[in-house]
Amino acid sequence: MTATELAQARSKVNLKKSQPSLWRKLKGQWDLQLMVIPAVLLILLFSYFPMFGLISAFQDYNPFKGYFHSDFVGFKHFHRFLNNPDFALTMRNTICISLLKLFISFPAPIVLALMLNEVNRMAFKRIVQTITYLPHFLSWVIVGGLVMSLLAVDGGSVNTMLIKLHLIEEPINWLSIPEYFWGILIGTSVWKEIGFGSIVYLAAIAGINPQLYEAASVDGASRFKQIFLVTIPSIAPVVTIFLILAVGNLLNAGFEDILVLTNNLNNAIVSDYSTVIDTYVYQSAFKGFSQYSYAAAAGMFKSVINVGLLLGANYLARRYRQESLF
Amino acid sequence: MKTKKTGFALITIMLCLTAALSACSGNQNNEKRNETSNVETNNGTKGGNADGTKTENTQPVVENSEYPTLGKEELKFSFYVNYDWYAPVGYGNDPTTKWLKDTKKINIEEVSSGGNAQQKFGTMVAGDQYPDVIQLDRGSKEFNSLVENGKLVAIDDYLNKYPALKELLDPETLNSLRSPDGKIYGIPNWFNSTRNPNQTLGNGWLVNRKVYKELGQPKLETFDDLYAFLKQVKEKYPNMVPIDTGNVTDGNPMLVDYIYAGMGDNRNALPTSNVTGGGRVNLETSQVESLFDDPAYKETWKFLNLLFREKLLSQDTFTQKAEQFKEKINSGRIAIMAINDAAGNGKEANNILGDNGYDFLPLIHKTGVDASKVKNAGVGTLGWNLDVITTSAKSPERIFEFLDWWASKEGQRIMNFGPPGLLYDQVDTNGAPIDNEKAKTITDKEKQDLKLFNFRPLGSWYNTIIVNAKTAQDPSKETWDSKASKFYGQFVAKEINTDQFNSFQGMDPNSEAGVASQQIKQIALKEHTKLFYAKDDAAFEAEFSKYMDEVNKAGYDKVLAYQNKTWAENKKQLGIQ
The missing domain is CATH 3.40.190.10 (Periplasmic binding protein-like II)
Structure with missing residues (x-):
């Protein structure tokens, strides 16, 4: 028995002897707990406390009267939301955009991380990493402005280039062809977030025991095979956690990105493809329509479904992979 | 272990940076700047020193x-x-x-x-x-x-x-x-x-001096003249935007007002040129009527659809930011336009472009319409x-x-x-x-x-x-925008007191008229783009009747009733018949 093994065995015995109480546990790691407090406070302040406002979904909320004096109307606003003619379209867009994000935006950083991991030249790897994660730090407002001027008809760079290359005769109105909207949206969000998203996976890959690769290569696995047999299974737990979170966000198809790419919803020609629940809520409450209660009801409808999806995904992950959030 | 710690620290720093950076990114859009109609007033100079001494x-x-x-x-x-x-x-x-x-x-x-x-x-x-x-x-x-x-x-x-x-x-x-x-x-x-x-006005038509001169300064009085001019521009200047409109508010490109204005008798001096603003004031019948009862309304959209689908009107109308429009006007890439605050925008562009800048033009109208009745604003003291x-x-x-x-x-x-x-x-x-x-x-x-x-x-x-x-x-030092405002001022309908239309938009949002008005705005936002993008006359006709049906169904009559009531009250208060 080596010294370390001995120590491990001893600690196991210790553990069994006396399970430390929760309080003692917390006290033992007081420095870590101290760091958690701000986060807990933030969540209480910005996530739990505002939930009180959900009451307005069941009222005819009047901001001057406040929550305590507005009239209760039950499920009136939910009925209206579910029965409005745009409901089906809004749901379709929300779900389709979310699924596209799940199938394209979610795996994209993983693929990038795997590819970066195979790069041997450190300098090149660093440059690629830096370039790909920089757009993350630009706000959507800037990215939206950039995309809109790149794709503009009057002197937009993309159209100018395609015309100079004689690929098209007349400029294409990219942003006003409804069928292109999803592509532009997903493309932009992948470009913006791919680098930053890959950091987590790169960190997970860095944590893989090199002995596994050595053993695999002794067994005759090629570099390519090593990716599938060593790297991916090793980062699978991380991927699972992020996947559960992504599924829980399924109805959050995006908000800022859609808002800026539709010119603050003014470019309504694409609205058949761009209206999602969040933009619908925003439009109902803040774009000259002031239907606060109605918007609250629509938002709440979305949140409830999201919670259901999250629990469902968590259950499936626990059942089939023995890994889960909680 | 050490690398892990460094990685964690890095992520923390990045998260903090993200928070800090995102806090800096406010101020989404300063557009709609041109929305204000600058009806200003002149006074006092009729006296002694108007002669320039x-x-x-x-x-x-x-x-x-x-x-x-x-x-x-x-x-x-x-x-x-x-x-x-x-x-x-x-x-x-x-x-x-x-x-x-x-x-x-x-x-x-x-x-x-x-x-x-x-x-x-x-x-x-x-x-x-x-x-x-x-x-x-x-x-x-x-x-x-x-x-x-x-x-x-x-x-x-x-x-x-x-x-x-x-x-x-x-x-x-x-x-x-x-x-x-x-x-x-x-x-x-x-x-x-x-x-x-005296009245001055900041809103009106601007034409690109250089392009207009090179094309031989063709007549630009009627919409037919305008159409021919735009066609010429498109053919001879492929990089020029033939006609542009400023910002879009609630789905209403500014140009709508100016085309509707040209359809005759005070159309833009009276409320309103859009269903989002309510109904059309008819001075003859003393009623606020449905805009759909006015053939000129449909004609306006039809003409805009024609300009847009022949790519004469900027294809970026609904997608551009205020800054993109500014860049085009300030680099002299727009041949002709009708915008609010044309005096201010023109002044800024002329300061940059010098002799290649813009000149003001009279209101353009439909062929056969009495030009003296084409007005752009009324007089309001409020x-x-x-x-x-x-x-x-x-x-x-x-x-x-x-x-x-x-x-x-x-x-x-x-x-x-x-x-x-x-x-x-x-x-x-x-x-x-x-x-x-x-x-x-x-x-x-x-x-x-x-x-x-x-x-x-x-x-x-x-x-x-x-x-x-x-x-x-020193009259020789008069600025371009001052001249422009005086020029546009001739299109103010002096006999129309706009104070009588006060509170036309003041309906309680929870009242029937208020709910209807909100729904109409939502419909307009979508339908107006569809009217622009209709591919041919048949598609336009179909879209327009759909638009009309939806607006009527949303309770347009309730908005009209509210405005009729408000108008009558205002007239009583002001003592206008």
Whole structure:
């Protein structure tokens, strides 16, 4: 028995002897707990406390009267939301955009991380990493402005280039062809977030025991095979956690990105493809329509479904992979 | 283990940075800037010095003793402008506001709408915390709700105490401003008076001087002329945007107003050219009627559809940011356009482009329409919007004192020409500044950097008296925008008093008319783009009848009923038949 093994065995015995109480546990790691407090406070302040406002979904909320004096109307606003003619379209867009994000935006950083991991030249790897994660730090407002001027008809760079290359005769109105909207949206969000998203996976890959690769290569696995047999299974737990979170966000198809790419919803020609629940809520409450209660009801409808999806995904992950959030 | 720690630290730093960076990214859109219709007034220059002789009489700038506390005690208040496009000017950073701060002890804290005025206003209401002064639309639902809930200070008593506004405001104007309880809760901004003989207007058509000249200055009177001109431009200048329209508000490109205006008899001088604004005022029947009953409305959209689908009208109409439009106009890439604040936009572009800039044009109209009946605005004494003082203000009377002083000749002079001692030391008998040595030697660039006319909390018609008196000192120095405003002024329908249409948009949002109006706006936002994008005449016809059906179904008749009622009440109040 080596010294370390001995120590491990001893600690196991210790553990069994006396399970430390929760309080003692917390006290033992007081420095870590101290760091958690701000986060807990933030969540209480910005996530739990505002939930009180959900009451307005069941009222005819009047901001001057406040929550305590507005009239209760039950499920009136939910009925209206579910029965409005745009409901089906809004749901379709929300779900389709979310699924596209799940199938394209979610795996994209993983693929990038795997590819970066195979790069041997450190300098090149660093440059690629830096370039790909920089757009993350630009706000959507800037990215939206950039995309809109790149794709503009009057002197937009993309159209100018395609015309100079004689690929098209007349400029294409990219942003006003409804069928292109999803592509532009997903493309932009992948470009913006791919680098930053890959950091987590790169960190997970860095944590893989090199002995596994050595053993695999002794067994005759090629570099390519090593990716599938060593790297991916090793980062699978991380991927699972992020996947559960992504599924829980399924109805959050995006908000800022859609808002800026539709010119603050003014470019309504694409609205058949761009209206999602969040933009619908925003439009109902803040774009000259002031239907606060109605918007609250629509938002709440979305949140409830999201919670259901999250629990469902968590259950499936626990059942089939023995890994889960909680 | 060590690398893991470093990685964690890095991620933490990045997260902090992200938070910090995202905090910097406010101010989404300063668009809709051009939305305001600048109906300003001219007065006073009909007298002695209109012939251009230099005024001999000069007088030193004197302190006004009718304002007891102004400049003596410190005054601090917050000021918020309830528009998406309005951005704070940075109080205290330019010579004028710095002077106000240092010499007059007036410290104004600007509150930004952050590019989303409605959201900002909603937050104020929900938190029951208001800025001391709010500038907002008269008769808007925001204003009405503030009055109903007792959040505003009535200014009736103050009006009698201070000299300027009492003198400037006509009794009829004051009566129109009264709320149902008989009190006055707002100071009109950029208001007018029946004592004004002249009108100027900032809105109209601009044509690219260079292109127009090279194409042989073809006639540009009718829409047929316009169409032919655009076709020529498209053919000969592939990089030029034949016609552009400024910003789109609620799905309404500005050009709609100008095309509808050209369809005949005062169409743009009367409300309204869009279903989002309600119905069309018909002076003959004395009724607010459905816009769909007016064949000109459909014709307007049909013409716009034609321009758009033949790619004569900018294909970026609905997707461009205000900055993109600005870039096009300032680089001389637009052949012709009709926009609000054409005088201001044209001035800016002409400063950059010099001889290759833009010229103003008369309103273009439909073939066969009597050009003398094509008008772009009526005369309203109520002005553009209101400055209101909220109950949050600690010393409302002192704020009123400041605003009254600002409306006076001295205040309006400072607004236009900066504080005394900067470019003038003395004023003439009309109150216009007399250039000092520095004003005679200053370059245009230096003058631009002074940011005069940057801070405008309140405009009164003394403004134009002073500006006109200044021009009269030396007419050869008249600026392009001043000439443009006078030129566009001929398209003001002098006989139409727009005060009678006050509160046309003031319906309670929870009333039947209010709900209908909200739904119509939502429909218009979508349908207007579809009308533009319709591929051929048949598709347009189908889309237009769908549009009409949807608007009618949403309760358009209720909006019309509200406006008919409001109109009748206003007419009664003003004594108009």
